[in-house]
Amino acid sequence: MGTQKDLYFAPSPSLRIFASFCSPGSFCHRVALAACILALLAPFGCGYHFAGTGGQAPGDIQSIAVNVLGNQTAEIGIETIFTNAILNEFIRWKRLPVKPLNEAEAVLGGSVARIKTQTASHLTRSRTLETRVIVTLSLSLTRVDTDEVLWQNKKLSYFDEYVEAENALNTNRLRREAFRRIAEFFVR
Numbered sequence: 001m002g003t004q005k006d007l008y009f010a011p012s013p014s015l016r017i018f019a020s021f022c023s024p025g026s027f028c029h030r031v032a033l034a035a036c037i038l039a040l041l042a043p044f045g046c047g048y049h050f051a052g053t054g055g056q057a058p059g060d061i062q063s064i065a066v067n068v069l070g071n072q073t074a075e076i077g078i079e080t081i082f083t084n085a086i087l088n089e090f091i092r093w094k095r096l097p098v099k100p101l102n103e104a105e106a107v108l109g110g111s112v113a114r115i116k117t118q119t120a121s122h123l124t125r126s127r128t129l130e131t132r133v134i135v136t137l138s139l140s141l142t143r144v145d146t147d148e149v150l151w152q153n154k155k156l157s158y159f160d161e162y163v164e165a166e167n168a169l170n171t172n173r174l175r176r177e178a179f180r181r182i183a184e185f186f187v188r
Contacts (some may be wrong), residue, residue: 008028011037018066024061026160028142046154054085056107057096057106058091058141058142058150058151059106059148059150061096061105061106061141061143062096062097062105063096063098063099063103063104063105063106064097064098064099064104064105064106064107064108065084065085065091065099065100065101065104065106065107065108065139065144066086066087066090066098066105066108066109067100067101067105067107067108067109067110068073068080068083069082069086069109069110069111069112069114069137070109070110070111071084071111071112071113072111072112072113072114073112073113073115074115075096075115075179076178078112078115078135079111080138081083081176081180081183082112082135082183082186084183085183085184085186085187086183086186086187087106088187089175089187089188091110091131094184095184101119101144101181104144104146105145106141106142106143106144106150107142107144108139108140108141109140109142110137110138110139110140111137111138111141112135112138113134113136113138113155114134114135114136115133115134115135115136115156116134116136117131117132117134118131118132118134119131119132120132120161121123125166128164129163129164130161130162130163130164131161131162131164131175131188132159132161132174133159133160133161133162133178133182134157134158134159135157135158135159135181135182136155136156136157137153137156137158137162137186138153139151139152139153139156140152144168156186158182158185158186159182160181160182160185161173161178162175162177162181
């Protein structure tokens with residue numbers, strides 16, 4: 001079973017912008033530098049796997065179905081972004097075939113449980129330059145024939161930042177791109 005700890009990480013180019021607003025040697029500068037180093041090391045990981053399983057599917061399952069995630073937030077369509085990212089990664093991973101529910105040994109499901117936003121940096125005292133968005137997922141893998149929960153994690157959290165644009169349409173587009181980056185990082 002995976003751990004219940006939060007995981008916060010933002011492998012995005014916006015970290016460079018964030019780091020440039022911090023004075024050298026300050027706490028925020030050290031945090032931004034550490035995050036940039038981690039972002040460089042991230043591609044050298046061992047690939048997608050369920051936490052605590054060493055790369056093998058829990059319960060020795062040989063196929064999986066992926067349910068559309070639920071959406072417990074006010075963000076319309078975010079469940080589609082994360083469901084598609086998960087599905088595409090399993091297809092790319094090729095170690096565990098994705099099948100329809102009636103043919104799969106297990107089903108991965110859950111929901112986008114929470115979205116939290118906070119100011120990451122200011123342009124002026126009254127104007128936000130960058131906003132951090134934190135997405136929390138709740139996922140479980142259940143054996144189809146017995147309903148046994150093989151893997152569960154109720155608190156997977158990831159974040160990224162996006163720039164607040166001059167108009168709402170551009171800001172919304174940048175926010176959606178941040179969600180896509182979070183989803184891509186999550187599945188890898």
